Amino acid sequence: xxxxxxxxxxxxxxxxxxxxxxxxxxxxxxxxxxxxxxxxxxxxxxxxxxxxxxxxxxxxxxxxxxxxxxxxxxxxxxxxxxxxxxxxxxxxxxxxxxxxxxxxxxxxxxxxxxxxxxxxxxxxxxxxxxxxxxxxxxxxxxxxxxxxxxxxxxxxxxxxxxxxxxxxxxxxxxxxxxxxxxxxxxxxxxxxxxxxxxxxxxxxxxxxxxxxxxxxxxxxxxxxxxxxxxxxxxxxxxxxxxxxxxxxxxxxxxxxxxxxxxxxxxxxxxxxxxxxxxxxxxxxxxxxxxxxxxxxxxxxxxxxxxxxxxxxxxxxxxxxxxxxxxxxxxxxxxxxxxxxxxxxxxxxxxxxxxxxxxxxxxxxxx
Numbered sequence: 001x002x003x004x005x006x007x008x009x010x011x012x013x014x015x016x017x018x019x020x021x022x023x024x025x026x027x028x029x030x031x032x033x034x035x036x037x038x039x040x041x042x043x044x045x046x047x048x049x050x051x052x053x054x055x056x057x058x059x060x061x062x063x064x065x066x067x068x069x070x071x072x073x074x075x076x077x078x079x080x081x082x083x084x085x086x087x088x089x090x091x092x093x094x095x096x097x098x099x100x101x102x103x104x105x106x107x108x109x110x111x112x113x114x115x116x117x118x119x120x121x122x123x124x125x126x127x128x129x130x131x132x133x134x135x136x137x138x139x140x141x142x143x144x145x146x147x148x149x150x151x152x153x154x155x156x157x158x159x160x161x162x163x164x165x166x167x168x169x170x171x172x173x174x175x176x177x178x179x180x181x182x183x184x185x186x187x188x189x190x191x192x193x194x195x196x197x198x199x200x201x202x203x204x205x206x207x208x209x210x211x212x213x214x215x216x217x218x219x220x221x222x223x224x225x226x227x228x229x230x231x232x233x234x235x236x237x238x239x240x241x242x243x244x245x246x247x248x249x250x251x252x253x254x255x256x257x258x259x260x261x262x263x264x265x266x267x268x269x270x271x272x273x274x275x276x277x278x279x280x281x282x283x284x285x286x287x288x289x290x291x292x293x294x295x296x297x298x299x300x301x302x303x304x305x306x307x308x309x310x311x312x313x314x315x316x317x318x319x320x321x322x323x324x325x326x327x328x329x330x331x332x333x334x335x336x337x338x339x340x341x342x343x344x345x346x347x348x349x350x351x352x353x354x355x356x357x358x359x360x361x362x363x364x365x366x
Contacts, residue, residue, distance in 0.1 A: 008087045009049040011038050017053065017091075020084050021061075024074040033060040047164070053091035058098060065103045069096075069110050076114055085117035093123035101130055108138050116149040121157040125166045128158065132170055136177055143184040148193055154181050155196040161203040175204045179215060186219060187227055194230045201234035209238055213245040220249050240294060240310040242353015252292050255352045257285030258318075262349055262357035271340055271365045275330040279349055279357070283318035290317045291351050297330065298346040299338070300363065306346060332363065340365060 014037045022030040037056035041049055061068040072092060077083035084092065092114065100107030108127060111120035128135045142154040156162065158178045160171040171178060182197050205212040216231045223231065231249070232239070238246035244254070258281055265276035275297070283289050293313045298306035316324050330347075334340070342365040348358040 006044065006046040006049060009041075009046060009053065009090065011041060013088050014038050014041070014053060014056075017057075017084065017088050020075040021071060025061075025071045028071070029060050033057070036060070050090045050094060054094040054098065057091060057095040061095070061099075065100050066106060068099065069103070069106055072096075073110060073113060077117055083117070084114075087118065089114055089118035089120075090122065093118075093120055097123050097126035101126060104131070104134060105138070108135070112142060112145075112150055112153065115153045116147055119149070119156065120153055121159075121162060122165050124153065124157040125162070125168060128168055128171070129166065132177065136181070140181055140184075143181055148188070148190040151185060151188060151190070152193045152196045155185050155193065155200050159196075159200045159203050161206070172207055175208060175211065182215075183219070186230060187224065191226075194226065195233065198230045198233035202237055205235065205238050209243055210245070212238065213243065213249060216246070216249045236312075239292065239353065240350075242350070247292070247352055250292075251290050252352045253289065255291075255354045255356075256289075257283060258289065258291065258351055258356065259284055260349060260351065260356040262347075262359050264347070264359040264361060266361060268362045268364060269332055269345075271363065272333050275332055275347060275361060276328070277330075277347055277359065278325065278327040280323060280325045281318070281351070281356075282323040283320055286320050288317055288319050291315070292353075293326070294350040294353075295328065295330075296348045296350060296355075297332075298348065300341040300343045300345055302339075302341060304343075306344075308348070310350065 014034055018030045018034050021028050021033070033056050036059055037053045039052065041052060044052060061071060075084045077085055093111070096107050096111060104127060108124060111123045114120055124135070124139065136158070139154050139158060142150045145151050158171065158181060160168050160175055178200070182200055185193055185197050188194050201212050201215065212234065216235060219227065220231055235246045235249070261280045263278040265278065266274070269275050279293070281291070292315050294310055295313055296308040296310045298308045301307055311330070313328065314326060318324060332340070340363060342363055344360055345363050346358055346360050348355050350356070
């Protein structure tokens with residue numbers, strides 16, 4: 001079983017932070033920091049632990065932020081020297097966001113400096129909330145940085161709905177100010193950066209679908225395979241929903257003259273086994289059709305209703321009169337993000353976002 005996330009910040013990490021800060025500041029009260037940071041640490045979850053360590057930093061680093069920032073900067077890894085990295089830098093993010101708001105440029109410069117060793121996406125958001133225009137001017141300049149971690153910070157840190165992080169309500173309401181950042185990174189050489197751009201656009205699509213479809217329409221013509229994958233990933237929620245303009249951007253028209261037949265191979269599935277089903281579709285129209293085939297598993301909930309989860313399947317172009325057959329094995333196994341309930345479930349096939357065939361099955365939990 002995977003180690004609980006909270007253990008990513010344990011007493012060992014506190015000792016590591018204390019060691020590197022103590023090496024770079026002789027006046028740093030190492031023992032007081034350790035005592036404050038480890039107080040009831042084992043009883044806390046991950047983000048609570050990070051805040052506990054942040055509070056210890058607030059009480060033991062100099063109140064003068066430039067002095068504290070210099071200690072933190074020297075504690076980062078150098079060309080040939082080890083330093084703070086990984087999860088140890090999450091509370092450092094939070095310290096900078098709490099103490100450094102009055103030193104805007106210095107704080108953002110320090111966050112840019114540390115992001116290659118642990119993302120600073122959690123730290124920069126407080127500065128965006130305080131002064132969005134000022135922050136975005138600085139962050140926009142990072143899109144041409146030589147370091148791909150810094151370029152990714154420009155897109156990931158400005159995501160309106162970044163998981164685990166402070167929401168950015170102004171960008172949720174109007175995300176247009178970050179579109180130039182995303183456009184500048186759309187052909188970034190690193191997939192790591194491009195996926196961040198796609199995830200930000202997908203966030204935006206949840207509140208402003210038409211804005212994203214217009215953005216995609218402006219960038220899809222002549223797109224390289226890498227850009228096309230980015231744009232498809234950016235529209236994954238809209239495509240699953242059958243959004244007409246999103247589908248049209250990728251050559252999927254309104255569904256017509258497609259006959260579908262679903263065959264269920266496992267009317268009874270036990271938890272840990274596979275749901276098996278097959279699909280046959282035929283184009284009965286007079287023109288070729290490009291179709292996107294997905295499927296949704298409608299899971300039983302505690303109250304007896306069902307909730308669908310959509311999964312990608314395949315894409316195919318059918319000539320007039322042509323048929324296509326495909327089979328699927330879908331694993332139904334215990335996962336941390338879902339609780340399964342025994343009883344009636346359903347699988348539904350979606351073509352261009354529209355349900356075309358379905359079948360019921362029973363899930364047994366021994």
